[in-house]
Amino acid sequence: MNNNNPYNTALTITKSSFFERVKSIFSKRIDYTEKLDLIEEILITSDVGIQTTEIVIKHLQEALKHNPELDLFNESKAVLFDLLIDNPIHDQINLLSEIKNTTPFIILVSGVNGVGKTTTVAKLAAMFSRLNLKVVIGACDSFRAGAVEQIENWGAKLNIRVISNKTTKDPASVAFDTVNSAISNQDDIVLLDTAGRLQNDTNLMGELEKISNITKRFIPESPHLSLLIMDATVGQNGIEQAKQFTNSAKCDSVILTKLDTSAKGGIVLRIYQELNLPILFVGTGEKIEDLENFNKEDFLNAFFSYDYQDV
Ligand SMILES: Nc1nc2c(ncn2[C@@H]2O[C@H](COP(=O)(O)OP(=O)(O)OP(=O)(O)O)[C@@H](O)[C@H]2O)c(=O)[nH]1
Ligand SMILES: [Mg+2]
Known part of the structure; x- marks a missing residue:
């Protein structure tokens, strides 16, 4: 196992529930049909989704016809790997070069209540700052009490400018002030935190x-980038909500938060399959540095890193 893989810790809960059950399958003296049924159940309850689960199971059934000794575990991993499409437009390296060519680069952040938008805005601001990019945050949540103070506190801690206006209930006017200020201050990045x-x-x-x-x-x-923040703990409901957001906010990419507290890491597959959106970063904790680039190899390696052959 690769100890530098950031997902090993973040996926601890997913892995323990997922792999405990995989372990139980391989220790059972049952035939392949029953094993496939159990794999199907595990994938669905890990929130991989019905569509994706069907693709995996059909593939395994076909492959078993040719090789009855098939390693079901590694074969499942290979199928899932192929399903995580690459999206070069919004991978992290391309993002940075886009940012350098577009000043200011405007990022709109949206999502359902409490998914981690404001925390993620602070994490992104800190990350861009570490890369010597000049960041300004627009406190466009004029809806929830305490929201402006929350992002202002982050700004003060991180030494990053936050534009707010407590006298208005109109978030668009705060966005206006923020972009205006970014242009006169020659900032590289505008991050708009929304309600x-x-x-x-x-x-x-x-x-x-x-x-x-x-x-x-x-x-x-x-x-330039419309980011949908999704909470990894929400499951099916979160996917349905996200479909509506992608219509209204024309989202380009997802940041998946709270992967560290979720037993349902399989939601990653559904975001690719059902929303057709790439995941740019994942949140792996509450601290400012708990934001990781999403990398499908590392993710699937961590997801499948339980060594069932030792069972
Ligand atoms: N464990 C964990 N907690 C997180 C992560 N991201 C955010 N949180 C926590 O989630 C809670 C809500 O975070 P906020 O950033 O306020 O969420 P929000 O989407 O801005 O909330 P609203 O503005 O009320 O819609 C806070 O307690 C955060 O510390 C993460 O990746 N892992
Ligand atoms: Mg917020």
């Missing part, structure tokens, strides 16, 4: 569009 909202709240969803329209007044092709 948590439910996908069926048409007013709040409309606000997201209004924020995008305001940034377009300055730079027509902005926001």
